[in-house]
Amino acid sequence: MSQLPPTRFGRRRAGAVLVGLALAPTVLQAQTADPLPSWRAGPRKQALLDFVAAVTREGGPDFVPPSERIATFDNDGTLWVEQPAYTQLIFVLDRIRALAPQNPDWQQDPVFRAAIAGDMRGAAAGGTEGLLKLVGAAQSGQTPDAFQQIAAEWLEGSRDRRWNRRYDELVYHPMLEVLAFLRANGFLIFIVSGGGVEFIRAFAERVYGVPPHQVVGSTQAIRPGEQDGRIVLTREPRVDFVDDGPGKPVGIARYIGRRPIAAFGNSDGDYQMLRYTTEAPGRRFALIVHHDDAEREYAYDRESHIGRLDRAMDEAPRRGWQLVSMKNDWAKVFPWA
Amino acid sequence: MSQLPPTRFGRRRAGAVLVGLALAPTVLQAQTADPLPSWRAGPRKQALLDFVAAVTREGGPDFVPPSERIATFDNDGTLWVEQPAYTQLIFVLDRIRALAPQNPDWQQDPVFRAAIAGDMRGAAAGGTEGLLKLVGAAQSGQTPDAFQQIAAEWLEGSRDRRWNRRYDELVYHPMLEVLAFLRANGFLIFIVSGGGVEFIRAFAERVYGVPPHQVVGSTQAIRPGEQDGRIVLTREPRVDFVDDGPGKPVGIARYIGRRPIAAFGNSDGDYQMLRYTTEAPGRRFALIVHHDDAEREYAYDRESHIGRLDRAMDEAPRRGWQLVSMKNDWAKVFPWA
Known part of the structure; x- marks a missing residue:
């Protein structure tokens, strides 16, 4: 907004009105109400819109009550950048x-x-x-x-080297839109990450609007004790739960206690979570962010040591998972770009 | 309501109006708006009302934003009956x-x-x-x-022997009122129980309005696997977390990720949770249900093998914990009584 002149009826707003005059009212209405403006029109975006419309349509065959509208999101590579290192x-x-x-x-x-x-x-x-x-x-x-x-x-x-930005600014704008869109439709959002749960809790509420108790992650043992007459919990070196790969459905069962109806990931580390989500009866949705945009972000999949995407990509078509091309499906990558 | 005559202006309503005429309007207003009608007036009820008023008063010295209004409840003996056996x-x-x-x-x-x-x-x-x-x-x-x-x-x-009721009918009406009162004031309610998490999840949403992901409890190991081409999680015999005594603060840190500002228990198994809640700075609240009502429920504390209340009762006064007498502080025990 900083480039707008200081009048309320600025340049961009005037442009929008001119575009609007050329469009039929219903199209304009649909356009201005687009909950996913950073997503280019296409089958992936449409699949998400259709899914949310279906599960929220009261009386419809796919209706899901709000308490069961659970959506789980991987973090590294799905909500924020995971290259060149986690x-x-x-x-x-x-x-x-x-x-x-x-x-x-x-x-x-x-x-x-x-x-x-x-x-x-x-x-x-x-x-x-x-x-x-x-x-x-x-x-x-x-x-x-x-x-x-x-x-x-x-x-x-800390700043990342490529963009000289805080790491928690390297979040994907289209995915923030998905979080907001699902939330507006009564979904409960959980992060289900291989990362450490307290590390993610350090920024998840501020950046994603996800409160601490809706973050599932890997954990280190916690030792209860006392010090100076107070109860003190101490983090131990031992990693006692790895919330990755086959661990993700376990983390979901343990912390959420309900099978998601939608899941979002980007790598084979999410493969089991996506299967666990879509193998149950009823309308389900799974989406994979494919990092194929070296220019705006990174391009990697099968050969990558971080966020390797291989099996999940191969099976996406037959499992009905949406394989999103960052390059083609996203009009914008970062909020600040 | 079954005893009311079928007119809208019934016997009880008429009585209330007569009482109302004798009272100043502000008192009447406060009385009809009582969020805890099953609690007899007294210092325990007042302490809870004062606490909630203080932490929700915007701009006040004790104000707590809604995202930090975490309240934790033990289950056995605090929300429902735990005698003659869990x-x-x-x-x-x-x-x-x-x-x-x-x-x-x-x-x-x-x-x-x-x-x-x-x-x-x-x-x-x-x-x-x-x-x-x-x-x-x-x-x-x-x-x-x-x-x-x-x-x-x-x-x-299943039916319990004493009242011939479903076990999930043996819930304490005054505590249901507390849940509703806190929820109406923006609190997030968690159950933190020594019981098994999935056992409690089987009824917590229906009976207490607490969704599965807001139940913290003891857990058995879960083994991920596959069967007939689907991911299958299997409960193992091994108990891998005991959410009782010193385990309660650990469970809170792990699952909730934020220290409660209010905690409710009834036994020494809740002692550490009550301490963990009230040992932090800022306005805090802790309450112990003392089972001293053999007639309407049970009477037990120091010598009991179930729900033993000893140390927590001794330290309640100096720690500022509210020791609730079921007999004197509760006008009603069960919803159906």
Whole structure:
């Protein structure tokens, strides 16, 4: 809006009126009421609009009562950027570096040594086991509240290299529109992410409008105890639940307690969640964000080490999942672009 | 209302008007708007009214935004009857008996043998370990959805012996009023119970208006798998989280992700939850239902094997927790009474 002249009837508004005069009233009405303006017209957008219309049509064959309108969203690569590395991994490595001076013994471990040196490839060479060690060391020893505060402060002070933006600005505008559209239609939105639950809770309410109790994610053990006459919960290094792949339906059953009727993902890590959502009777919806836009964001799928999309893409057509082309289906990628 | 004559201006209404004429208009207004009519006037009721008024008064020193108005409720003994045995334990024993013919090996185990014989004392003799074995055996082998259905059907077909009522009719009317009152004031209600999460979800939405994702409870492990080309989740016998005592703050941190500002319990199993709620800065509220009404319900506290109330009662005064006398503070106990 900053480019508008300071009159209320500005340039853009005048343009909209001129366009409007050339259109039939019903088309104009439909156009101005478009809940997904960043989505280009096409079968993917139409499928989502049709689904929501069907499940909210009272008395219709596909009607679903509001309490059962559960929609689950993956986070990395579905709601925000996950390249060139998961944001939480960047956070973990930053934290390992920051904590290294107080932990001289870390230098004995090659995985930690690589992490401290900023060598992401070397840090990744330890595989899942090495990664879980880093994650545990970087994200334990404090209360869940204090950890969330640490994550929030890190997000506040960190910038991504490509756009020089806060990481929580690298969210997909078309997906924010989907969140708002579903919410306006009585849906309950849950994030179901492989990321750590408290890390996501540090920004999910502010950025996505999703409150803490509607975030499902991977967890580290929490130890209850006392300190100075108060109950104190302490995050332990041990990762006790991985909310990814086959873990996603488990997380959904445990935290949400109801099968979603719509699910949104972008990788094979979401494959089981999309199946769990669409394998039940009744009208269902699943959508995969395909990262095929190297210019505006990134292009990757089968060969990627992050957000690998292979099996879920192959099976999308026969399972009736919507494969969204970021390049073709999205008129806009970021809110600020 | 069944005793009212079929005119709109009935006996009770006429009585209310007569009383009203004798009162100042403001008092009448306050009286007719009483959100807790089953609570007798007194310091406990007043404390709850004052707390809610304070945290919802915009611009006031104790104002809490709606997203942080989290209230947690224990279930057994706080929202519904827990005597002469936890309802879920009665369910478990009924199920052990029903499944015994298909499990002849159970006869080798004295705890199972006692359970099958309906000998609750013998079944309890195995201690926590024996109990967890029974719980695991009775509540595993099916999907979480199927288990919830089994629990719902059991509730449908079972009656308690004292009142010959469905167990989910043995809910405390004054507490239902508290749920409605808090909800009307923008609170988010969570059940935080030592009971199994899916057992409570089987009735919580219908009876308390609390949706599945707002129920925190003890859990059994869930194993993801496939069957006939579909994803199938299976409940395992292993209890992997006990949401009781020190586990309640852990469950709150994990599932809710925000510290409650109000908590309601009835036993030492709620002690840590009440402390966790009231040990943080800002205006807080905690309430304990003291079962001292053998006539209308049950009378028990320090010596009870179920819902033992000892330490929490002792510390209530200095911690500012409201100790509610069921006998004196509640004008009515059950909705149907």
